[in-house]
Amino acid sequence: MTRKYVGLILGLIAFFVVFFFTDLEPGKPEVSRTLAVALLMAIWWVSEAIPLSVTALVPLVLFPFLGVLDGKEVSTSYINYIIFIFIGGFVMALAMEKWNLHKRIALKILMIVGVSPGRILLGFMLATAFLSMWISNTASTMMMIPIVMSIISSLEENMSLKGVGHYSTGLFLAIAYSASIGGIATLVGSPTNLVFPRILTLMYPGAPEISFANWFFFALPVTILMLLAILAVIYLIYRPRESWDALDKNHFRIKYKELGPASYEEKTVLIVFLSLAFLWIFRAGITFDKFSIPGWSSIFGTPAFINDGTVAMIAAIILFILPARDPMGSRIMDWVTAKRLPWNIVLLFGGGFALALGFQSSGLAIWFGEQLEWTRNIHPYLILLAVVTLMSFLTELTSNVASTQMLLPVFASLAVISGNNPMLLMIPATIASSLAFMLPTATPPNAIIFGTERLKIKTMVRTGFVLNMTGILVVILVTWILGERVLGIELGILPDWVFPAGK
Numbered sequence: 001m002t003r004k005y006v007g008l009i010l011g012l013i014a015f016f017v018v019f020f021f022t023d024l025e026p027g028k029p030e031v032s033r034t035l036a037v038a039l040l041m042a043i044w045w046v047s048e049a050i051p052l053s054v055t056a057l058v059p060l061v062l063f064p065f066l067g068v069l070d071g072k073e074v075s076t077s078y079i080n081y082i083i084f085i086f087i088g089g090f091v092m093a094l095a096m097e098k099w100n101l102h103k104r105i106a107l108k109i110l111m112i113v114g115v116s117p118g119r120i121l122l123g124f125m126l127a128t129a130f131l132s133m134w135i136s137n138t139a140s141t142m143m144m145i146p147i148v149m150s151i152i153s154s155l156e157e158n159m160s161l162k163g164v165g166h167y168s169t170g171l172f173l174a175i176a177y178s179a180s181i182g183g184i185a186t187l188v189g190s191p192t193n194l195v196f197p198r199i200l201t202l203m204y205p206g207a208p209e210i211s212f213a214n215w216f217f218f219a220l221p222v223t224i225l226m227l228l229a230i231l232a233v234i235y236l237i238y239r240p241r242e243s244w245d246a247l248d249k250n251h252f253r254i255k256y257k258e259l260g261p262a263s264y265e266e267k268t269v270l271i272v273f274l275s276l277a278f279l280w281i282f283r284a285g286i287t288f289d290k291f292s293i294p295g296w297s298s299i300f301g302t303p304a305f306i307n308d309g310t311v312a313m314i315a316a317i318i319l320f321i322l323p324a325r326d327p328m329g330s331r332i333m334d335w336v337t338a339k340r341l342p343w344n345i346v347l348l349f350g351g352g353f354a355l356a357l358g359f360q361s362s363g364l365a366i367w368f369g370e371q372l373e374w375t376r377n378i379h380p381y382l383i384l385l386a387v388v389t390l391m392s393f394l395t396e397l398t399s400n401v402a403s404t405q406m407l408l409p410v411f412a413s414l415a416v417i418s419g420n421n422p423m424l425l426m427i428p429a430t431i432a433s434s435l436a437f438m439l440p441t442a443t444p445p446n447a448i449i450f451g452t453e454r455l456k457i458k459t460m461v462r463t464g465f466v467l468n469m470t471g472i473l474v475v476i477l478v479t480w481i482l483g484e485r486v487l488g489i490e491l492g493i494l495p496d497w498v499f500p501a502g503k
Helices: 001-021 027-049 058-065 072-075 082-097 100-114 117-132 137-156 161-182 191-203 214-239 250-260 264-283 308-323 341-362 363-369 373-377 379-392 398-416 424-433 444-450 455-489
Strands: 286-288 291-293
Touching: 001 027, 027 058, 027 308, 027 341, 027 363, 027 398, 058 072, 058 341, 072 341, 082 191, 082 264, 082 308, 082 341, 100 117, 100 137, 100 214, 100 250, 100 264, 117 137, 117 161, 117 214, 137 161, 137 444, 161 214, 161 444, 161 455, 191 214, 191 379, 191 398, 191 424, 214 264, 214 424, 214 455, 264 308, 341 363, 341 398, 379 398, 379 424, 398 424, 424 455, 444 455
Parallel strands: none
Antiparallel strands: 286 291
16 A cells, blocks of 8 residues: 555656656657656556556546647547457457357367376466467466366375475466466467557558567467477476376366367357457468468458458457357347456556657657667667566566556667667567566466465566576567568668658
C-alpha cells in the first residue's frame, strides 16, 4: 500500500516539475508537456499507484488540455485493428476453454510424447507452449496445473517425497516458462506482441505492415530455441535421482478417455480455430529471401483493406452464429462467456498507443533521438544487446505491456539516430519483454506456479537468471540470422519510410 501512495505522489511531482521547470525544445512546449505525461504514466505504471488500465486513460484527458493532441485524434488510438486482433483471438480462446478443447489438445500431446521423466517434461512444455500461441499464457498455465498435479500425485504414491518434490519443481517451472515462450511465436500470443506493429505504424505511417505471418516466421525460431534451452536446463537440474517406474504408460490415455468422445462443439471450435490460423498465416503472403507465396487476400480487389483484425473478427462472428447442440438452443460462443474478455488490457493497449502518438506528433521522439546522437559510432549489435538486456530484466519488476509501450518509441529513435531500421531494436525489445523468468511478479504464469507453494523464490531466481541470459543471446542470434531474410532489416541502412518526405 505504501508503494502505491509513494508512486502516486512521485508521479505527480515528476509531472509538475517537468511541466513548470523544463523546456526541452524552445518554442515547442508540447515536447516538454508530452515528457511530463510520459513520466507521470511511467511512475504510476511501475508503482501501480492506480489500476494500470486507469493510468492508460491519462493521455485521453491530458493531451487535449495541454495542447499536445486533439481529443478526437487521441480517442482513435484506443480502438484500431490491433485491438480487434486481440479481441478476436481472445474470443477464440474463450471458445476453446468453454468446450474443453484446450484440455483435449494438451492430453493428446502428452499421450503422444510418453511417460518417462524427460518425455513428460517435453510433453507439458509442448502442450503449454502451443496453447499459449493462441490463448493467454495465464489460461494455458491454469489449465495445466490440475493435469500436472495428478501426475505428481501418482508419483508420490510410488516414490520418495524428496525425489518427487525435486522433479515437480522443475515441472512447474517448465510450464510457467513455456507459457511465456509460446506466447512469443504469434501476434496474439502475448499482449506485448500487438503493441509493436501499432506503435510502428503510428510513428512511421509508411512502414511496411507486420502481418501475422511476418511475425510468426521471425519469432517461431526464438520460441523453438528457448524451449530447447528450457528443456535442457530444467532436465539437467531437476531430473529425478531415483529409477523411474512410478507412472503407468497409459496414465494420459486414461485421462483422455475420461473426457469422452469429442463433442460436436469441440469439433466445430477446432475447425474454426484451424481456419483462423490458416487465414492469418497466409493472408498477406510469405516471403523468405527470394522465395515467395502470394497471400489469399490478393484475390480481392483491394487486398490492402483486409488486415489480421478483419480475419480475427470473421472467426469471432462465426463462433457467435454457429449453433451448439443442446436443448437450450445456445451458440458455440455466447456473450456471457465473452464478458470474460480482459477489457482492462484493451484500455492498456489504447493508452500506450496514445502515448506513442504523442511522442511522434509532439516531436519528443525526435528529441530523444538527438540526445542519443553519441550512439552513432557504437556497433548496432552492442546497442541491441543493451536494449534486449534492459527489457528482459526491467519486465521482471514492471508490467511488460506498460514497459513496452513506454520504451518502444525511445528505442525507435535510438535506432534511427544510429542509422538503422527502427525494427532492428523494436522487435527484439518486444520479444525480450516476454523473457522474464526470475520473479513470481514478472509474469502471471510465474505467479501461478509460485502460488502452488511447491517452490521457493531463490529457486526461481537461480533457474530464471540462466534462462534470462540465454534468451537475450537467442534473440540477438535470431535477429542477426533472420532480420534481413524475413523482415528486410538491413544493418546500417535507413529505409525510405522512416523519412517519407525525403528528409
